[in-house]
Amino acid sequence: MLLNQLIKELITKMGDDELILGHRNSEWTGLGPVMEEDIAFSSMAQDKIGHSWALYRILHEELGGEDPDQFAFMRSEKDFKCCHLTEMPIGSYDFSLMRHFLFDHAETVRYNSMLQSSFLPLQQLARKVRGELKYHTLHADAWIMQLCRAGEESYLKMQTALDNCFQLACGIFEAGPDDKQLAAENVYPGEEALYEQWIEAIYPVLVKASLNMPERKQPVYGGRYGKHTAYLQPLLNEMGEVFRLNPEATW
Amino acid sequence: MNSTITIQAVYTSLEQVMDPEIPVLNVLELGMITDVIMEEEYLLIKMIPTFAACPAVEVIKTNIRTTLEKDLQIPVKVSVDKEVQWNSNRLTAIAKEKLQNFGIAAPQKHEGDVEIDMIMHTNCPHCGSENTYLRSPFGSTLCRAIHFCKHCGMMFEQFKPLS
Numbered sequence: 001m002l003l004n005q006l007i008k009e010l011i012t013k014m015g016d017d018e019l020i021l022g023h024r025n026s027e028w029t030g031l032g033p034v035m036e037e038d039i040a041f042s043s044m045a046q047d048k049i050g051h052s053w054a055l056y057r058i059l060h061e062e063l064g065g066e067d068p069d070q071f072a073f074m075r076s077e078k079d080f081k082c083c084h085l086t087e088m089p090i091g092s093y094d095f096s097l098m099r100h101f102l103f104d105h106a107e108t109v110r111y112n113s114m115l116q117s118s119f120l121p122l123q124q125l126a127r128k129v130r131g132e133l134k135y136h137t138l139h140a141d142a143w144i145m146q147l148c149r150a151g152e153e154s155y156l157k158m159q160t161a162l163d164n165c166f167q168l169a170c171g172i173f174e175a176g177p178d179d180k181q182l183a184a185e186n187v188y189p190g191e192e193a194l195y196e197q198w199i200e201a202i203y204p205v206l207v208k209a210s211l212n213m214p215e216r217k218q219p220v221y222g223g224r225y226g227k228h229t230a231y232l233q234p235l236l237n238e239m240g241e242v243f244r245l246n247p248e249a250t251w
Numbered sequence: 252m253n254s255t256i257t258i259q260a261v262y263t264s265l266e267q268v269m270d271p272e273i274p275v276l277n278v279l280e281l282g283m284i285t286d287v288i289m290e291e292e293y294l295l296i297k298m299i300p301t302f303a304a305c306p307a308v309e310v311i312k313t314n315i316r317t318t319l320e321k322d323l324q325i326p327v328k329v330s331v332d333k334e335v336q337w338n339s340n341r342l343t344a345i346a347k348e349k350l351q352n353f354g355i356a357a358p359q360k361h362e363g364d365v366e367i368d369m370i371m372h373t374n375c376p377h378c379g380s381e382n383t384y385l386r387s388p389f390g391s392t393l394c395r396a397i398h399f400c401k402h403c404g405m406m407f408e409q410f411k412p413l414s
């Protein structure tokens with residue numbers, strides 16, 4: 001397949017992860033356990049949605065893709081390539097925090113791997129967001145530590161959240177059929193390599209927090225091939241509602 | 252192109268374009284302007300946003316264009332420069348002083364990477380004490396963090412360092 005087509009698919013899944021998780025994070029607005037967390041989840045939502053827009057713009061401007069608004073709001077569910085982790089409802093704060101920890105470390109290793117990408121627009125975006133992502137992982141790490149040291153009950157909740165999130169998070173790294181070619185062309189190193197780097201990034205934090213890292217037994221795959229949980233469609237409906245009412249509106 | 256317009260006049264005009272989120276700082280002090288080019292038909296200003304998802308970018312671009320067109324009476328185009336990435340070392344010394352006076356701690360200078368220890372003890376803009384801690388890396392806007400000063404007992408915001 002043409003390299004540009006493969007890059008398009010890579011950028012689509014990255015953008016969809018950020019768009020969907022960004023919308024999930026924004027659902028914490030007004031519901032955070034403390035004011036700071038309310039603000040933090042709103043800020044991180046804003047960052048993620050901003051990154052998805054930057055990715056969709058690359059598709060549009062560099063790879064002949066459609067208008068970013070159309071792309072974000074007018075696609076059918078099966079054309080979305082987000083992983084299941086991002087689709088899950090916000091659930092409890094423990095779940096959302098653990099998802100944020102696992103996802104943002106994955107996002108960080110992904111962008112870091114693109115600092116040298118042969119595809120210049122991705123390289124430029126990676127240089128732009130790496131500094132920002134540091135604050136996301138700083139935030140996640142600090143809260144994981146704090147809650148794991150806040151007594152037995154709190155610690156057990158975090159371990160449960162990790163157990164519930166881990167296989168879903170492994171699904172971020174569902175291999176694509178053409179990862180080898182993308183790696184050979186130095187676009188990015190491929191999903192399995194990122195998975196290894198991700199484990200290296202999260203393991204020391206989990207150890208410090210005395211959490212037991214589960215094994216990758218049944219990673220939740222399917223999202224990258226357009227197979228989704230029942231939670232995605234209602235979210236897409238909600239996101240698209242305003243847009244569908246008036247598709248010509250400018251934002 | 253009108254040859255009577257000097258680069259100096261362009262910069263003087265740019266000094267009038269303030270950041271909507273921190274109204275004491277102009278776009279030059281923030282280090283957002285990367286190039287000024289006199290094209291045949293118009294004046295081109297290249298700029299970079301501070302944070303990738305900064306919601307104020309479009310407003311700032313429009314403000315640059317309208318301010319310059321009004322001051323210089325020539326057509327102006329503003330584009331985002333993708334080859335340069337903003338980092339907090341681009342803030343001028345004057346900008347940092349203005350931030351302090353505005354009650355927002357300035358970002359520490361970094362050597363290409365922001366170390367977490369660096370922001371853990373940020374000097375309080377009210378009393379100058381180092382006896383502070385980071386309360387949250389996210390503040391009222393994307394570019395700010397929230398700290399607490401143990402010396403004067405006040406919360407304060409910081410324009411956070413970004414690599």
Ligand SMILES: [Zn+2]
Pocket residue numbers: 375376377378379380400401402403404405
């Ligand atoms: Zn103080």
